[in-house]
Amino acid sequence: MTHRLHLEQFGPVHALPVIHYRMEFAWLVREAVHRVRPGCIALELPPTLKTPFLRGVARLPEVSVLSYGTRGKRDEAVYLIIEPADPLVEGARLAQEQGIPVELIDVDVDSYPLHHEALPDPYAIHRIGLTPYYEEYRKRCTSLPHGPEDLRREQGMAFRLQQLARNHDRILFICGMFHLERVKEAFSRPLAPPLERVRRDNVALFNLHPDSCREILGEFPFLSAVYELRRGPLPPEPADGGATLRKRYSALELIAGGKQEIPEDDLLRHAIERSARHAGKEGEFPDRQRIVYQLFREASRHYRQETGEPVHLWQKRAFFRFARNYALTSGMLISDLFQLLAAARGCIDDNFAYAFWRQATCYPWQKNDTDIPTLAISPEEIWGGSRRIRFRPRRKKQKGLSHLGFLNRKKEKRPGEWLEGFDNPSICSYPPEDVVIEDYGRFLKRKGAMQLSEELSRTEPFTASLLDGIDMRETLRNLADGRIYVRENQRAKGGVGGVVVIFDEDREGRRFPYRMTWLGEHDQESDMAFYATSPADNIVGPGICRCEYGGFLLSYPPRRMVDVWQDPDYAFARSKAEVLLLAALDYAPEKHVVYAAARPPRSFFRQLAARMGKKIVYIPLGSLSPVKLKGLRILHILHGHDKREIARDYIW
Template sequence: IAALRIALQERIPRAFIDLETARFSDAGAVLPDAYALKKTSLERFAAAVLPTLERPDDQQAVDRIRTMAVRLRQLEQDYESILLVCSITDWPWIREACLDSTTTAAEDEAVEDVQIYTVDPTTLVFFLGELPWITGLYERARFELDDDGNLSVDGIKDLALTTRDRYRAALGARARKITPKLLSVWFQYVRNLSLIERRLTPDLYTLVVAAQQILGDQYAVHLTETAREYPDFGRLPFETLRMGVEQARLPDGEVCDMMSRLPGHPVSWRSCSLKPTPPPRQQEEWRMRWNPYRQCSWPEEDVTIEKFRTHVKDVALSMLGNDLARVEKFTTSFRDGLDIRETLRNWHTGDLYVCEYPPTRGSLDCVVMLFDSPADPRDYPYRITWQAEHHDESTLALFATDYRQEMVGPGIGLSNYGGAMFLFPPRPVPDIWQDPRFDFADTLEERLVAAACLHSREKHVAILSHSPPGAVWRRLARRFGRKLLHVPLGRFGNQTVAQLRMFHVLNGQQVRSYAAHFIRKA
């Protein structure tokens, strides 16, 4: 294509010398990655490839080579200099036939009239020899007269960064943090997978699999959609066909087989399990079918958040023990360890001080998690109290985003915790959002803290939040005879917290039978 474009621009005569065939025989070959030509001279590349080529034994291939050789000799009578653009697998045999003056041409077969179509941009991934996104970058560089010498590599970087921006815009606060370090790990993994497959540049499957394993399913979905995009350079006045795997659907609906006359490196189509975002029209249909009188949770997420609740409770209990630690001068035992602070404070005396943590008295049966504080009530319209389904599950009161705004499957909505209260062991409690005893609370967080202090049977209530409880919350706890144990949210990774905040609301327990096919992680 590049040769034809240059010839058109320079008004150089062009001749098409291949044999007309009614049904072209594919003669693909395994060749080195063309990226090697950026660092290797054409002579060395050819010297490495030519000895491995076998003489063609297919009759059509032999007829094509003979015909091209004869037509080249005919063109030599009119032109002093001729550039032959052909497959490297045909070149040595065309040259051999050209030097043989006895070579005769084969007869062109009768073929149907040529028809020109444009290709639907969404199906270009089945048509182009490289990613549509990379091809688009080459086309843009050609239009803008930019350097395209390293676009095969820089294009992958541009693809990754563009995907990151779209991923962040789509998922917002739920998106993972795609840091430069994480991207460098992804690039290294892509390189390793490419080398395993004996390639110097990655294909779409390699990029997506690496993204799925390093950056998550949702990033991989956005990467796939971005890689398939091709810039709009203006519509051509031809009908449009849709490409598939070695097939195409014509404008009249007929499906026909397709074959590339320059197949290049053999292509193998492999499947990758991804769950794309449903289109808005389908989400609206699922939203209209929702039964407002049936709701339940997704058990796998229940197990995850319960494990996190247990961990937060254990951290709070350990902090409670730290507050009761006793420090004494070292005599015969180190007790529970050296107290560095007290030892440094008395450094001038030369004495060592050790600390002893007494057994923790009491327990915790209530944990409050405030992921977004102060919370805007307009962002969290979904407020509910869920009773436990079994003895290993907490009684849960929460405020969260509206799950109906993000339907991921039939009867499956995605929501994001703003805050939650966990009572364990579970026990039935009135819906805290309808309970008039908490109407004095001015904010969602205050109502959650007040409910925790009222329903807790222990003296202490663990509260997980970014900032320590203020005077209002502590006064609220004293009102119910409780104390708040603050666990900093910063102790846990942002990515872990972001994943924990996501949960799915199911439209009845029967939805659990197929929910796994639609639920996807960020």
């Protein structure tokens, strides 16, 4: 919106004060060109770099690096990154697209000192506009150091603007905030041509190496890529079916023996296209906060597919609160990439931080092989330093195995190879996972029996018998009475015959469409019914699928249960969780059924259980270990018993 724009006008010059390498100012350049409709665009760059600079601008969206050497106290290389989200680059790019003459009017100096200015966050412009932002900066810029090289450059730019004013009625001047006020003052008085270098022989243009592109851009690559897409018409919604970094196959393809191969680079590019569409309406001022939110969503999708674990609401809330507070400690409103990665690692885990980094540093247009030489640059060479963050992904903790063994897990040798393992129509489970879930079922049975005993216990004042011992808590609570209280523990009659664990009720019926009932293979296993994510969504090996439980039922003893999902007696159930609870009550030979879920069942089920002579023991899911529950939620379905011999090579 143009109300955020601010232009300083002197003579025919309309000057836009900017901060270099910031997306918000690049967008303001677009609005300024639309409002001013200039006959010429002047940039704060020396004319000795004009030809290679404009050539680099013409290569966009591929990022280029302009390099030249300087002569001072010591010879050193100077680098200029030509990236989309820089206001000077945007000005030159619009000039090329619209046929507007562009002039570089700065003075070429060799030994210009570095300025470290404590500037407010440019994101404030999105809310308050450029006018109050620049007014506050101008009040304080008088205290900033101003050397002879600054004066020389400002007078040189003012002189060239005077020359351009003779031939153009409207000039758009894009200049850094630090210099604009003094350029404006110098423009009103007579000036002589500056003494400067008129030619450089060692200027070279390079293609930036894709690995360097991840580290040295002024705006991190994901933000630059979204800005690049929002410069023109928004791209269509990607037709990848919501695929993520792991390969994805549909049920029809499995039956037909077909295959779907989506390269990782395409998936990352699709995530950027989706984010560009959802970051705001077409032509709107880009909102950095929305773009960061879209980045978080895409990283969450990849993290869930890679690990089988969702990013919970409390983790999301902690991430954005941590990132906000971290930004405030450095005087900023929105976090930079380093702070976002620190928040991702600290509030979720290293696996999520790695997925976040992989998406945040994706710039799909950058290639290694181009028509010009490719140059790799470190952050130290161009910015003078860097901040480092280390990711430590989860790894197996087994003696005798490499700590990084999961990184070497087997992969497809050719696209669709794993689909050849689905020729066996029978399915089975993975025995190590069966052992874990059966152990947890026995733990819940003991916990339920203990909870029943606590409900039946009673406390009374000591009279003639100590019963099962002194109740110290009740005695201390009534210490003023001077009486001793004793406790009597009564054992519940009847055992636990079924266990139901509900992770997600899935009331809309979309997240967990796969439903299955299978019988125990021996006396140490229970019959099981569950609902989970579709196996076709995550193929991890030949005939091996990875799923995530929405909920499951364990019923003892085994080999008695028919398919509960097709039983007409349970047709009145409102959700899949209620089907499992009805089946648990129906098949339990004992009096009690344990029900572990986020919230208790409807009162109707307690009445129904009472009419059947049974009782539901409710255990809140929040009272159980979240780490243990997270490990239980993943299961693997094997197509054929022969897959058990090779499953350990593909399951981690």
